[in-house]
Amino acid sequence: MRQVTRGTLVIDADRCKGCELCIVACPPRVLTMSRTGNATGYLYPELAPGCTGCTACQQVCPDFVFEVYKYHEPIVSGSDAERMQ
Amino acid sequence: MTMRLMDGSEAIVEAAIQAGLRFYAGYPMSPATELLEYMAEKLPHHEGVCINAATEIEGINMALGAAAGGFRAASGSCGQGLALMQEAIAEAALNETPIVIFNMARNQQDYFQATRGGGWGDYRTITLAPKDLHEAVEHAQLAFHLADKYRVPVIFMGDNLLARTQMGTTLPQLDLAPLPPKDWQLDGTSGGTGKSRQIWTFGCGKTNDPGPGPSKHWERIAAKFDAIAEVEARYEEGFTDDAETLVVAFGSGGKFVEHVVREMRADGHKVGYFRPVTLWPYPGEALERASQGCKRVLVFELNAGQMIDDVRLNVHDRKLVKAIGGVSFDESGLNLGPLMDATVIRERIELAIHGASK
Amino acid sequence: MSIVMTTRPPEAPSNKVASFKPTLLQTEEHHLCPGCGEPVAIRLVLEVIEELGLAQKNVSIIGHGCYGSFIMTMDVDSTLCLHGRAPAVATGLKRMRPEVAVWTLQGDGDMTSEGLAEILHATARGENITCILLNNGVFGDTGGQMTASSVIGQRTKNTLEGRDAAYHGYPIVIGDMVAAMPGSAFVARGSVHNAASIAATRRLIRKGFQRQMEKKGLSLVEILTMCPTGWFVPASGGADYMMESLGKTYPLGEIKDIAATEQA
Numbered sequence: 001m002r003q004v005t006r007g008t009l010v011i012d013a014d015r016c017k018g019c020e021l022c023i024v025a026c027p028p029r030v031l032t033m034s035r036t037g038n039a040t041g042y043l044y045p046e047l048a049p050g051c052t053g054c055t056a057c058q059q060v061c062p063d064f065v066f067e068v069y070k071y072h073e074p075i076v077s078g079s080d081a082e083r084m085q
Numbered sequence: 086m087t088m089r090l091m092d093g094s095e096a097i098v099e100a101a102i103q104a105g106l107r108f109y110a111g112y113p114m115s116p117a118t119e120l121l122e123y124m125a126e127k128l129p130h131h132e133g134v135c136i137n138a139a140t141e142i143e144g145i146n147m148a149l150g151a152a153a154g155g156f157r158a159a160s161g162s163c164g165q166g167l168a169l170m171q172e173a174i175a176e177a178a179l180n181e182t183p184i185v186i187f188n189m190a191r192n193q194q195d196y197f198q199a200t201r202g203g204g205w206g207d208y209r210t211i212t213l214a215p216k217d218l219h220e221a222v223e224h225a226q227l228a229f230h231l232a233d234k235y236r237v238p239v240i241f242m243g244d245n246l247l248a249r250t251q252m253g254t255t256l257p258q259l260d261l262a263p264l265p266p267k268d269w270q271l272d273g274t275s276g277g278t279g280k281s282r283q284i285w286t287f288g289c290g291k292t293n294d295p296g297p298g299p300s301k302h303w304e305r306i307a308a309k310f311d312a313i314a315e316v317e318a319r320y321e322e323g324f325t326d327d328a329e330t331l332v333v334a335f336g337s338g339g340k341f342v343e344h345v346v347r348e349m350r351a352d353g354h355k356v357g358y359f360r361p362v363t364l365w366p367y368p369g370e371a372l373e374r375a376s377q378g379c380k381r382v383l384v385f386e387l388n389a390g391q392m393i394d395d396v397r398l399n400v401h402d403r404k405l406v407k408a409i410g411g412v413s414f415d416e417s418g419l420n421l422g423p424l425m426d427a428t429v430i431r432e433r434i435e436l437a438i439h440g441a442s443k
Numbered sequence: 444m445s446i447v448m449t450t451r452p453p454e455a456p457s458n459k460v461a462s463f464k465p466t467l468l469q470t471e472e473h474h475l476c477p478g479c480g481e482p483v484a485i486r487l488v489l490e491v492i493e494e495l496g497l498a499q500k501n502v503s504i505i506g507h508g509c510y511g512s513f514i515m516t517m518d519v520d521s522t523l524c525l526h527g528r529a530p531a532v533a534t535g536l537k538r539m540r541p542e543v544a545v546w547t548l549q550g551d552g553d554m555t556s557e558g559l560a561e562i563l564h565a566t567a568r569g570e571n572i573t574c575i576l577l578n579n580g581v582f583g584d585t586g587g588q589m590t591a592s593s594v595i596g597q598r599t600k601n602t603l604e605g606r607d608a609a610y611h612g613y614p615i616v617i618g619d620m621v622a623a624m625p626g627s628a629f630v631a632r633g634s635v636h637n638a639a640s641i642a643a644t645r646r647l648i649r650k651g652f653q654r655q656m657e658k659k660g661l662s663l664v665e666i667l668t669m670c671p672t673g674w675f676v677p678a679s680g681g682a683d684y685m686m687e688s689l690g691k692t693y694p695l696g697e698i699k700d701i702a703a704t705e706q707a
Contacts, residue, residue, distance in 0.1 A: 005447075007457075007460070008447060008449070008453050008457070009447075009449050010449055010450070010451060010452055011449040011450075012463065012471070013449075013450075015471060015472070017476070017477035017478075017678070018477055018678065019477040019478035019671075019678035019679060019681070020478075020678065020679035021478060021678075021679070021681075021682060023679075024637075024679075024682075025637060025638050042477070046446045046447075046449070047446065047447040047449050048445065048446060048447065049445060049447060051447070053460055054638075055460060055461040055638075056638035058461040058463075059461075059483070059638045059641045059642070060483065060635070060637065060638055060641065061483070062475065062477075062478065062479045062480065062481070062482040062483055063471070063473075063477075063482065064463045064464045064468075064471035064482065064486070065463065065471070066461065066463065067452070067459065067461065067462055067463050068459070068460050068461035069452060069453050069457040069458065069459050069460065070457055070458050070460050071453070071455055071456065071457045072455075072456040072457060072458070073455075073456070075455065107539065108535060108538065108539055110534075110535065134538045134539065136534065136535075136538070136568075138531075138564075139560055139564040140560060142528070142531075142560075143528070143531045143560065143561055143564060144531075146524065146525060146528040146531035146532050146535070146561070147531045147532065147534050147535035147538075148535055149524065149532055149535060150504070150524075150531065150532035150533060150534060150535025150536040150537075151535035151536060151538065151539045152535070153522050153532070153535075153536060154502070154535070154536040154539045154540050155539075156539045158535065158539075172525060173525060173528075176524075176525050180522070271502045271520040271521075271522060271536065272502075272520070272540065272543065273499065273500050273501050273502045273519075273520050273540065273543035273544070273545075274499045274500070274520070275499065275519075275520050276467060276492070276497075276498040276499050276500075276501055276518060276519035276520060277466060277467055277493070277498035277499060277518055277519070278499070278518070279469070279518060281517075281518045281519050281520050281521065282520045282521070283514060283520075283521050283522070284521075284522035284523075285514055285521075285522060285523045286523070287523070289514075289515055290515065291469055291514075291515055291516070291518070292469040292470045292472075292515055292516050293469050293470075
């Protein structure tokens, strides 16, 4: 499936307290909770392709774990290989 | 300034404004009411503000805010009103905000709540108890000086005699040493610099400039009060060298006792007087020295016995100590009573002497 | 589904559009609970202060509640005053430093329980201060007890069967009380339960500070903040719970704006 990604995040996952407010806040629904805990045992959000850089996650986050970037040029799925795990 | 005839309350207010007072917030309570009235009248003419607070609690917290901003600020009341302020007085001691509280007391029953405090924590309040209006004018200045010097609350302990007696005064200014600038004041200019300021009882500081934290902070405050106690005790004494009977009294009572003792000396009695000028720090060592060789130490205070505790703590033999004062109000219950009378005081001193000799 | 690497900034050309924290916070770290609304509200206030050029022209007067710990991280001149007394302390400071933006940060326990007299009298005097109320309807700091603004039916540790009007009394709707008084210039209620409300709340806070700097009188910006711990609900359920409970007693929006009245 063709996926356009206009933005991306830096997530300071180890400071996340797992409240999940970002999950429902994300308009394109590209955040999901991890399956394993962070350094303090909390599950944390992980980002799938398709971020718009809208900053909703950063707005709602009580723990200030998001930094938001907007790409100069949108990235079409797969072309951002170096950022894929 | 040329000499002017003024109410005591007016003279105290004028002296305080001369000393730099710029903010007052208070609530009426006899006999502290006139102080509020004069503050309301005069402060606006000196770039100052006087607010008629809704409660004593609100008033003293306003004063704390003005003082946190770096301005000389005060509140005032007496008795129950002072009791309402105790939480904030303790807060000022523990977060090091210099303020002055004018306690124009109805009687001398505020001794405990002035010197012991009713608030939380390890703190003391410097308490100045002038004997007359001349000293009151000086203390109104000294109070702000000491508050700023040590960053502490200072209680000015007056009464209705001071508040409501008229005096002729030139409002002489005390020659007080200059104090360092208030580099701690909240003027709002330090935000975003990484060096923003903080006034906080817990003393934890900021993330990038941590403070000592509560235990160490309060330990330091306690040490500060110990240091104040070493150097700020003030007192007055007379005829103590050969006195067999020493009479201890404070405030207006001290002035009355001084008069009676002079009278009795003129009649050949070996009587002396001792007056703590600061009720805290209590001039204990001076009292200990003054009472050496005395056969009796009489305590005159218009309450059921409060300062007498400090006298007993400091004389070499507490069995020598005897109360000759007592609860004494006028009919209204708002003013000093019939015990504040030289004749009565003399009778009580003589009774104590004769009673002891029988 | 593939996961995007988010441990460092992207290598492809990009602009950073949002930082972890506002400039006026010294650190992102705090010890408030998962899902707490207070850090978000505080971030908004600090962002507005910076936007309005008040970073070096403001003093915060902080009450007693979980938010009080931000005195250690907010990079603004601050004092943490006695419980409930922030509007009084702010009054003293503002009267002597009228050029400085003086703002209070209080919870509902601080403002509507312990300090009701102070906020109402500060309003009556028309003090030019901005009061930020973080309303979660509960004493969060002490573990979830009823405040004056707990809503009817709300279960707390001392209203186990829910707040009962006949037994515990009715909630105090402080925003409406303050708005009814002539000394208030701007009164509004925002919320941090979702991104849209957060954006709207930022605008309310901005107006609150603007009215202060215009010397129009007291501004009160009440912000509904989640307290899942004090409500005994999961962190992820705090936002919905808030709008179903507090949100019904405390509707969102501007309650009063003296600027709008003057234009009319």
